[in-house]
Amino acid sequence: MNIKTCTERVILKPCSLENINYQIDTYIGCSHYCYYCYALQYAKTNWSERIITHKNIVEKLSDELKDVSPQKIYFGYHTDPYQPCEKQFIQTRKVLDLLLEKNFSASILTKSDLVIRDKYLLKNMENASVSISVAFIDNNIRKLFEYNTIDTERRINGLMQLKELGIKTNALICPVIPHVTDVVELINLLETCADTIWIYGLSILNKSDVYWQNIEPIFDQYFPKRNDLIKQAIFNKNHNFWNTLRSKLELIKKERKLDLRINF
Ligand code: SF4
Known part of the structure; x- marks a missing residue:
């Protein structure tokens, strides 16, 4: 991995998520190394391979926040x-320290349990939330x-620690890869530690997309035996695979009274 430092980039960026005005990427x-990462496109x-840090991220952000009223800022976009x-x-930590000092809050999406390092800081923010994303239970498959x-178990344990501290927690089951991701088993693991569980299917629009070329x-x-089934469902959102899964999840949602948000 190659680390570079920049000095000039804008830290506070507009955010298109509902009810969130700004987002921060603490690194570029x-x-x-998720092969399905949409940012690759x-x-x-x-x-x-190349991670870009910011030489003066706190000073730069402090300057950019001068005319911005305290609000929740998204991390992990x-x-x-x-x-x-x-x-x-520790760029994320330094930025969160600054936000807390200025009475801002944070909504964080991560695949790491390093977030628990900052749990007391997050607890002191008004209405902060942490989301983890998971898609694979089997570690050999995850590494592919x-x-x-x-691993998923560590992520879930981390989320549980945050929930026990009173921080709002969410989970994203994302991306659901047909015939690979065990959505129901993941819900079983997540239901006690996530206030809300969002479920997103693998979204590939075009076979020329970089992430499709990476994962095909x-x-x-x-997955030679499942290969055809997987590909048929990935490129057809009306495929019976999605309809069957949706019905199953709607039933689980109703029976267990879970806040499941099905997005496929
Ligand atoms: S954690 Fe998110 S941003 Fe990082 S490689 Fe994976 S999908 Fe992309």
Whole structure:
């Protein structure tokens, strides 16, 4: 992995999520190395290999926040704020310290349990929330699709610690890969530690997309018997696979009274 430092980029960016005005990427690039990462399609850098830190992220952000009223800011839109290099560069932590000092709050999406390092800081923010995303229970399969993430069990344990502290928690089951992701088993693992569970199918619009070119060879090599079924469902959102799964999840939602948000 190659670490570079920049000095000029804008830190506070507009955010298109509902009820959130701004988002912050504390790094450019992400060494979690998810082969399905949608950012790969738009990245102007070698996304997984080159991580760009900011030399004066706190000073720059402090300046940008001068005319912004306290509000919740989103982390994790393009890059993971708790990817491995955060241990060394602590940019996310420094930014959160500044936001707390200025009475802002944070909504965080991550695949790492490093977020629990900052749990007391997050608890002191008004209405802060943490979301984890998970898609694979089997670690050998996870490593095929997410080369450098931590296992799902650790992510879920981390989320539980945050919930026990009174922080709002969410989980994203994302991406659901047909005939690979066990959505129901993941819900079983998540239902006690996530206030809300969002479920997103793998979204590939075009076979020329970079992330499809990255993951298609994984299906070909490691899932030869399921390969055709997987591909048929990925490229057809009206496929029976999705309809059957949706019906099953609607039933679970009703019977267990869970806040499940089904997005496929
Ligand atoms: S954690 Fe998120 S940003 Fe990082 S590589 Fe994976 S999908 Fe992309």
